[in-house]
Amino acid sequence: MKNIEDVLQGIDGALDESVARLFELLRYPSVGTDPAYHGACRDAAAWLKRLLAEMGFKARLDKTTGQPVVVAEYAPKGLPSHAPRILFYGHYDVQPPDPLDLWESPPFEPQLRKGTDGEERIFARGAVDDKGQLMTFLEASRAWIKAKGGLPFHLTVLLEGDEEGDSTHLDRYVAENRAKLKSDVVFICDTGMWDAKTPAIITRLRGCIAEEIVISGPSKDLHSGYYGGAARNPIRVLTKILGELHDGNGKVTLPGFYDGVDPVPASTRRQWKSLNFPAKKYLKGVGLSIPAGEKGYAVYEQIWSRPTAEINGIYSGYTGAGSKTVLPAEAMAKLTFRLVGRQTPAQIRKGLRQFVKARLPADCKVRYKSEGGDSMAVTVAETSPWVRLAQNALKQEWGRAPVLMAEGASIPVVGTFKSLLKVDSLLIGFGREDDGAHSPNEKYDVTSFRKGIRSWARIIAGLADQQERPKS
Amino acid sequence: MKNIEDVLQGIDGALDESVARLFELLRYPSVGTDPAYHGACRDAAAWLKRLLAEMGFKARLDKTTGQPVVVAEYAPKGLPSHAPRILFYGHYDVQPPDPLDLWESPPFEPQLRKGTDGEERIFARGAVDDKGQLMTFLEASRAWIKAKGGLPFHLTVLLEGDEEGDSTHLDRYVAENRAKLKSDVVFICDTGMWDAKTPAIITRLRGCIAEEIVISGPSKDLHSGYYGGAARNPIRVLTKILGELHDGNGKVTLPGFYDGVDPVPASTRRQWKSLNFPAKKYLKGVGLSIPAGEKGYAVYEQIWSRPTAEINGIYSGYTGAGSKTVLPAEAMAKLTFRLVGRQTPAQIRKGLRQFVKARLPADCKVRYKSEGGDSMAVTVAETSPWVRLAQNALKQEWGRAPVLMAEGASIPVVGTFKSLLKVDSLLIGFGREDDGAHSPNEKYDVTSFRKGIRSWARIIAGLADQQERPKS
Numbered sequence: 001m002k003n004i005e006d007v008l009q010g011i012d013g014a015l016d017e018s019v020a021r022l023f024e025l026l027r028y029p030s031v032g033t034d035p036a037y038h039g040a041c042r043d044a045a046a047w048l049k050r051l052l053a054e055m056g057f058k059a060r061l062d063k064t065t066g067q068p069v070v071v072a073e074y075a076p077k078g079l080p081s082h083a084p085r086i087l088f089y090g091h092y093d094v095q096p097p098d099p100l101d102l103w104e105s106p107p108f109e110p111q112l113r114k115g116t117d118g119e120e121r122i123f124a125r126g127a128v129d130d131k132g133q134l135m136t137f138l139e140a141s142r143a144w145i146k147a148k149g150g151l152p153f154h155l156t157v158l159l160e161g162d163e164e165g166d167s168t169h170l171d172r173y174v175a176e177n178r179a180k181l182k183s184d185v186v187f188i189c190d191t192g193m194w195d196a197k198t199p200a201i202i203t204r205l206r207g208c209i210a211e212e213i214v215i216s217g218p219s220k221d222l223h224s225g226y227y228g229g230a231a232r233n234p235i236r237v238l239t240k241i242l243g244e245l246h247d248g249n250g251k252v253t254l255p256g257f258y259d260g261v262d263p264v265p266a267s268t269r270r271q272w273k274s275l276n277f278p279a280k281k282y283l284k285g286v287g288l289s290i291p292a293g294e295k296g297y298a299v300y301e302q303i304w305s306r307p308t309a310e311i312n313g314i315y316s317g318y319t320g321a322g323s324k325t326v327l328p329a330e331a332m333a334k335l336t337f338r339l340v341g342r343q344t345p346a347q348i349r350k351g352l353r354q355f356v357k358a359r360l361p362a363d364c365k366v367r368y369k370s371e372g373g374d375s376m377a378v379t380v381a382e383t384s385p386w387v388r389l390a391q392n393a394l395k396q397e398w399g400r401a402p403v404l405m406a407e408g409a410s411i412p413v414v415g416t417f418k419s420l421l422k423v424d425s426l427l428i429g430f431g432r433e434d435d436g437a438h439s440p441n442e443k444y445d446v447t448s449f450r451k452g453i454r455s456w457a458r459i460i461a462g463l464a465d466q467q468e469r470p471k472s
Numbered sequence: 473m474k475n476i477e478d479v480l481q482g483i484d485g486a487l488d489e490s491v492a493r494l495f496e497l498l499r500y501p502s503v504g505t506d507p508a509y510h511g512a513c514r515d516a517a518a519w520l521k522r523l524l525a526e527m528g529f530k531a532r533l534d535k536t537t538g539q540p541v542v543v544a545e546y547a548p549k550g551l552p553s554h555a556p557r558i559l560f561y562g563h564y565d566v567q568p569p570d571p572l573d574l575w576e577s578p579p580f581e582p583q584l585r586k587g588t589d590g591e592e593r594i595f596a597r598g599a600v601d602d603k604g605q606l607m608t609f610l611e612a613s614r615a616w617i618k619a620k621g622g623l624p625f626h627l628t629v630l631l632e633g634d635e636e637g638d639s640t641h642l643d644r645y646v647a648e649n650r651a652k653l654k655s656d657v658v659f660i661c662d663t664g665m666w667d668a669k670t671p672a673i674i675t676r677l678r679g680c681i682a683e684e685i686v687i688s689g690p691s692k693d694l695h696s697g698y699y700g701g702a703a704r705n706p707i708r709v710l711t712k713i714l715g716e717l718h719d720g721n722g723k724v725t726l727p728g729f730y731d732g733v734d735p736v737p738a739s740t741r742r743q744w745k746s747l748n749f750p751a752k753k754y755l756k757g758v759g760l761s762i763p764a765g766e767k768g769y770a771v772y773e774q775i776w777s778r779p780t781a782e783i784n785g786i787y788s789g790y791t792g793a794g795s796k797t798v799l800p801a802e803a804m805a806k807l808t809f810r811l812v813g814r815q816t817p818a819q820i821r822k823g824l825r826q827f828v829k830a831r832l833p834a835d836c837k838v839r840y841k842s843e844g845g846d847s848m849a850v851t852v853a854e855t856s857p858w859v860r861l862a863q864n865a866l867k868q869e870w871g872r873a874p875v876l877m878a879e880g881a882s883i884p885v886v887g888t889f890k891s892l893l894k895v896d897s898l899l900i901g902f903g904r905e906d907d908g909a910h911s912p913n914e915k916y917d918v919t920s921f922r923k924g925i926r927s928w929a930r931i932i933a934g935l936a937d938q939q940e941r942p943k944s
Contacts, residue, residue, distance in 0.1 A: 206697065210795035219759030224782045225678065225881025228810050229765040229774040230751075231758060235783040235805075236718065243715020246708065279702075286703060287691030289835040293701040302701040310696045311707040312798050313789035318806060323682035323843040325808055325881075326784050333707075334790060336797050338700050363761040371795040409697025409797075 002468070004461045006147040011139070011453050018139045018453065019112070019122065019446070021051070025092070025131050026110040026124040032067050032093030033165040041067045041161045044092045048159055055142050057157065062177075066169030067093060067161025071180070074141075074157075076150035083467055085154040087183035087423070089413060090134030090190065091163030094126035095438045102440035112446070120446040129437035132444035133189040133429055134159065136452030143453070144460050152464035156181060160413075163190075167373050167412045174420050185386050186417045187459075189452070191429035194275070194403040199394040199455065201387060202427035203268075204304060204406035205378045205414055207339035209348055210312075210371035213356065215241075216330035217364045221317075224325040232361055234331040235316045241359045242333060245309050250294040252309045254351035260342030264305045268382060271404055272300055304406030308338040338408065345374040375415040378425070386426045389466075393458035394428070397451060402428075430455070474940070476933045478619040483611070483925050490611045490925065491584070491594065491918070493523070497564070497603050498582040498596040504539050504565030505637040513539045513633045516564045520631055527614050529629065534649075538641030539565060539633025543652070546613075546629075548622035555939055557626040559655035559895070561885060562606030562662065563635035566598035567910045574912035584918070592918040601909035604916035605661040605901050606631065608924030615925070616932050624936035628653060632885075635662075639845050639884045646892050657858050658889045659931075661924070663901035666747070666875040671866040671927065673859060674899035675740075676776060676878035677850045677886055679811030681820055682784075682843035685828065687713070688802035689836045693789075696797040704833055706803040707788045713831045714805060717781050722766040724781045726823035732814030736777045740854060743876055744772055776878030780810040810880065817846040847887040850897070858898045861938075865930035866900070869923060874900075900927070 011018070028044035031037040045061050048070045052059040057072035070092070097107035105111040110124035122132060144151060158181065162169040174181060194200040217232040247253050264272075279299035283289055293302030316331030318324035337348050349370065356366050380387060382404050394402040407427075414425045430452035436442045483490070500516035503509040517533055520542045524531040529544035542564070569579035577583045582596035594604060616623060630653065634641040646653060666672040689704040719725050736744075751771035755761055765774030788803030790796035809820050821842065828838050852859060854876050866874040879899075886897045902924035908914045 208697070208797065210797075212795070217760065222758055223881065224780075224784060224808055225680070225810065225879070227758065227775065228782050228808075228880060229778050229780040230763050230771045231755065232760055232762070232764040233782055235786050236714075236764075239711040239714035239783065239786070240718075241715075242708075242711035243713075246712075283703065283835075286694055286699065287835075288689065288704055290704070290833060291702050292704040292708075292833070299702045303699065306701055308696075308701040310700050310705055310797075310799060311711065311789070312696060312796060312800075313791045314707050314711070314803070315787050315791040317783070317785035319785040319787040319804070323684070323806055323808060323845075324784060325680065325682075325782075327782060328784075331786070332791070334795055336696055336700075336795060338697065361762060361764070363755075363759075373795075407697070408700060409695065 002461050002464050004457060007143050007457045007461070008454055010143040010147050011457060012450070014143070015450055018135070019449070021139070022122065022132060022135045022449070023110045025135065026126055027108055029097075029108040030093050030126070030161065031096050032161045032163070034096060038067065041093060045070050045159070045161060048092060051138070052157060055138070056145060062173065064162070064169045064173045066166060069161070069170070069173055070157065070159040072157040074151055074155040076152070076154075079152070079154065080467055083153050084185065084463065085156070085183040087181055087186045087417070088137055088155060088157045089186055089188050089417070090137070090159050091130045091161065092134070092159050093161040093164050094129065094131070095164050097125045097440070099440060104441055121443045122446060122449065123441060123443045125442055127442050127444040128431045128435040128448075129442065130163070130190045132449055133431065133452065136430060136449060137187065137189050137456045139453045140456030140460060144457060151460065152467045156183060163413070170413060171416050174416055178420060181421055183421065183423055186423055186425040188411075188414070188425050188427050189429050190411070191407065191427050192431035192433065193429070194405060196432055197398065198400055199398050199402040199428070199430070200405050201390055201394070201402050202407050203380045203382050203387065203404050205411055206307070206408055207343070207374070207376040207378070207415060208336055208410040208412075209339065209345045209374045210334070210336045211349065211352060212332065212334050212369040212371065214330055214332045214367050215360070215364055216367075218327065218329050221329050222327040224327050227327055228325075231327055232364060233327045234364065235328060237361060237364055238314075238316070238331040238333060241356055242311055244359065249296070250292065252307065254309065254348070254355045256347055256351045257307065259347060260344070261307060262341040264301070268404070272304070275300070275403060275405070303408035305340055307340045307343055310336050310338070312336055338410070340377045344376065373412055375410045375412040376419070378414045378418055380424045380426070384424060386424065389462040390426055390428055390459055393462045394455055396458050397455045428455070474933050474936050476929060479615050479929045479933070480926055482615045482619050483929060484922070486615070487922055490607070491921070493611070494594065494604060494607045494921070495582045497607065498598055499580055501580045502565050502598070502633065503568050504633045504635070506568060510539065513565060517542050517631070517633060520564060523610070524629060527610070528617060534645065536634070536641045536645045538638060541633070541642070541645055542629065542631040544629040546623055546627040548624070548626070551624070551626065552939055555625050556657065556935065557655040558628070559653055559658045559889070560609055560627060560629045561658055561660050561889070562609070563602045563632045564606070565633040565636050566601065566603070567636050569597045569912070571912060576913055593915045594918060594921065595913060595915045597914055599914050599916040600903045600907040600920075601914065602635070602662045604921055605903065605924065608902060608921060609659065609661050609928045611925045612928030612932060616929060623932065624939045628655065635885070642885060643888050646888050650892055653893055655893065655895055658895055658897040660883070660886070660897050660899050661901050661928075662883070663879065663899050664903035664905065665901070666877060668904055669870065670872055671870045671874040671900070671902070672877050673862055673866070673874050674879050675852045675854050675859065675876050677883055678779070678880055679815070679847040679849040679887060680808055680882040680884070681811065681817040681846045682806070682808045683821065683824060684804065684806050684841040684843065686802055686804045686839050687832070687836055688839075690799065690801050693801050694799040696799050699799055700797075703799055704836060705799045706836065707800060709833060709836055710786075710788070710803040710805060713828055714783055716831065721768075722764065724779065726781065726820070726827045728819055728823045729779065731819060732816070733779060734813040736773070740876070744776070747772070747875055747877070775880035777812055779812045779815055782808050782810070784808055810882070812849045816848065845884055847882045847884040848891070850886045850890055852896045852898070856896060858896065861934040862898055862900055862931055865934045866927055868930050869927045902927070
């Protein structure tokens with residue numbers, strides 16, 4: 001195995017400089033969803049381009065229909081022909097910092113503060129999501145290049161500015177630049193650890209689709225005194241339909257909904273079970289005590305491997321102070337569905353329409369609005385060589401094997417890479433549960449940053465080993 | 473029977489003056505719910521006080537917690553001791569005139585316009601509701617006094633300015649002035665005809681209560697990716713509960729809901745059936761075709777004699793453009809219940825709470841807000857002497873017997889008179905279906921006004937006859 005003590009010493013010895021570089025990036029208020037900050041987005045992208053150029057990358061800014069993407073290519077000389085092509089993905093845009101008055105230090109003036117536990121932390125918007133995390137990989141690459149002269153693989157770095165906003169901008173960019181982005185695997189550093197001491201690799205993500213449904217009945221709002229009892233009330237129709245969306249066991253009742261929901265492999269189930277997922281604590285943390293999902297599944301299965309139908313919003317009629325005796329002309333709900341396995345957006349939409357049609361009174365109408373951002377579920381085989389390589393590397397750095405876990409949320413870009421580039425993503429991140437991504441006082445522990453950089457260095461080492469191993 | 477040709481000729485001969493007086497009243501923009509018009513409300517009340525004083529009433533304005541009430545007493549000399557005491561109730565406040573741009577003439581500049589059918593109509597806000605209607609009774613009294621020298625009964629006129637707003641103002645006033653308002657019957661002219669040629673007496677009104685219900689689950693809004701499937705979604709809980717509020721036959725499923733819902737007497741059912749209620753036209757007029765109420769009941773029964781549970785508003789989560797993957801912390805709905813027979817507000821509220829409690833997950837909470845304005849159903853016996861007297865009088869004027877019908881809406885003041893003064897109301901009005909109360913271009917046909925005045929004159933005649941009939 002390659003000796004990488006020089007790389008690790010380089011990382012530890014220059015940590016202050018790494019933190020200083022991260023601080024520079026954190027000072028750009030690059031809120032991609034707010035036009036007032038689009039100048040800051042361009043500045044952050046330009047800073048990253050300069051950084052990568054200084055490291056020896058061929059770096060450029062490419063236009064998209066949203067914020068520019070930073071694209072930087074590293075093509076080391078003299079690599080064997082079988083050297084892998086890696087695509088590293090991250091995002092330089094951040095969530096809006098509101099509410100500002102809850103921040104203990106200004107969100108775009110990064111601060112190092114030591115906690116009562118002795119741990120040093122970096123406080124700033126974007127500290128963990130995703131500036132701190134994406135910099136772990138760039139700093140590891142920098143340290144490797146400095147110590148070894150060059151990376152042992154072809155690398156393209158792709159950093160976008162619309163991750164917290166409209167994902168269709170990057171989708172379009174990837175679709176139009178497939179050839180340039182072609183690679184063997186995507187590395188992404190935008191997820192969390194299992195706990196402060198145990199690293200994690202995410203091997204499953206749920207997909208997501210969003211539908212708005214509007215039921216209309218009477219041609220206008222009616223007086224409930226003159227019409228109540230005889231006239232159709234669209235709120236009644238809507239609540240009746242939505243109230244039947246789940247059966248008594250928490251199963252979704254749409255026809256064909258569970259087609260393509262494959263059972264989780266026994267090995268994965270064993271691995272998950274061994275995690276002792278703290279279900280009670282997880283629910284208690286948000287004021288709940290009873291798992292609300294499908295009976296017969298553990299809480300971690302309900303969020304990791306089972307599909308859902310959720311009502312995210314509902315609105316109709318009079319909702320102000322006091323009462324108004326109105327029977328409204330229409331009623332609206334916003335739904336999302338989390339997808340797993342081979343469930344397709346088309347299958348779910350078809351089931352929803354059948355389900356509603358079967359329950360819709362003949363004198364009511366329904367209309368749908370499909371929101372953008374469809375994503376299918378993504379699964380990375382736990383036996384994939386990339387996962388095995390990362391498992392070994394993370395175990396060396398953290399002294400314990402990483403957890404192979406799933407995530408209930410969707411990271412649409414992973415689906416985009418899978419469907420457009422036909423390539424799997426390796427999701428490794430060093431965030432902690434209390435980092436407060438999207439919240440005031442977002443932070444990233446210096447330990448996460450340092451050991452994150454070192455973890456990537458060990459993964460790079462694993463790739464170098466592969467090059468040196470004689471091919472049979 | 474008393475000869476009243478002099479009264480009727482007086483009415484017809486002075487119709488232009490009656491219309492001119494109504495126009496004066498219509499010019500006051502007396503919108504009781506809008507503070508900007510409270511001066512106009514006081515002016516309208518003062519004008520009515522002057523009018524009644526000129527007619528020989530002892531008239532005054534009494535303060536309430538809302539707009540002032542006009543109270544005018546007419547105590548003719550030399551009446552026999554058994555002469556009845558009549559309370560006439562009306563309201564001088566009107567609905568806001570919005571949307572103004574839909575009016576063909578300014579809402580507070582009354583106009584006489586002849587339709588293509590030759591019918592002259594009075595256009596103004598309040599033309600029918602209730603200025604035109606209340607003036608039919610006052611003009612009849614004026615004509616009677618002029619021709620006969622005095623009314624054949626004790627009369628108190630009570631005109632309020634909060635009917636379209638908060639009914640608790642008048643409730644408080646009546647509660648504090650029971651002795652002064654004590655009477656044998658209340659006359660109210662604020663309802664409609666069966667059709668343009670057939671008068672109507674309303675003998676049943678549904679009661680009404682309003683409840684707001686809020687279901688809360690998680691301690692804060694959750695991300696549906698990280699929690700969807702395992703965490704309780706209050707919209708799901710609320711829609712499930714509301715979706716079970718009615719069974720497959722349209723019956724309300726609250727425990728004890730139908731206690732006190734007495735069957736409609738056979739004679740009333742026969743009378744209603746003979747009306748040939750135009751159910752198809754009634755539903756088609758609002759874009760519907762299928763009666764949505766309890767199976768086994770005709771449409772007119774569903775709105776006149778059956779209680780209801782209606783959802784008038786619902787709100788939770790994200791309802792803006794696009795989608796947001798949120799599981800909201802709470803979900804709200806506004807309900808009203810129409811009451812019939814002896815159903816009490818307390819009974820319905822108790823049933824609702826039991827019903828929700830039985831369906832509420834243990835880690836959810838519910839809170840209620842009872843809106844004001846409770847009213848129980850009101851029924852006036854069709855065999856009451858007041859109804860019989862009115863039936864005869866209306867038949868003389870219109871050439872056909874009046875329809876005894878019910879109204880699905882609630883007129884809370886009728887319940888107030890019943891509960892606080894222990895007195896029935898006689899509900900007779902001359903509005904037509906196309907009058908557009910509460911809508912732009914509200915109107916009152918001159919025929920409604922003229923024959924309305926004449927109808928009340930004939931009712932007064934009937935009362936005079938009673939005085940003259942020797943007591944046995």
